[in-house]
Ligand code: GTP
């Protein structure tokens with residue numbers, strides 16, 4: 663995909679604040695600090711369009727970006743970080759579930775996992791929600807640059823077993839090297 667324009671539109675916590683859903687949309691979700699914002703920047707070829715941080719729990723609202731004047735990308739706040747204030751954590755579930763339930767135009771959710779770890783309960787819960795609402799998902803395993811090729815393959819197999827799906831369905835990705843960028847775009851284009 664050639665990116666001709668990518669602009670931040672708005673932050674939202676509730677549906678009345680979402681941009682008008684007149685375009686197709688893809689959302690990106692995953693644990694705090696897993697690399698969601700970095701993955702989006704890499705996909706778009708923009709270094710700092712989306713704020714990234716070494717401090718987990720940085721993205722705490724839904725952030726909407728308009729791409730090529732044609733579709734939206736939504737950076738969802740990460741889940742599962744203990745140091746996020748209790749009040750914020752309590753809002754996460756309803757905020758994201760509301761979004762998933764109500765967002766017309768949502769064509770797919772990219773669920774981002776750290777290739778070095780097995781999915782946890784919250785990851786499974788998210789995938790269960792998506793299945794429940796019949797929202798198509800793409801699972802991407804990021805930070806692949808932290809492992810050598812053999813370990814990448816081994817982790818991909820283990821995570822696939824844990825999720826009960828085929829290893830080839832998991833897209834190995836790295837924001838540091840750009841690995842998997844084309845594969846992920848192809849999967850997204852098929853859904854947009
Ligand atoms: P929250 O918004 O806080 O939930 O985090 P996030 O999931 O958006 O993660 P973010 O993209 O901010 O990245 C978190 C940290 O991981 C940063 O220090 C990034 O530089 C680093 N990081 C993200 N992706 C990669 C990757 O593919 N490889 C490596 N080596 N580091 C990465």
Ligand code: MG
Nearest residue numbers: 698699713721
């Ligand atoms: Mg983020």
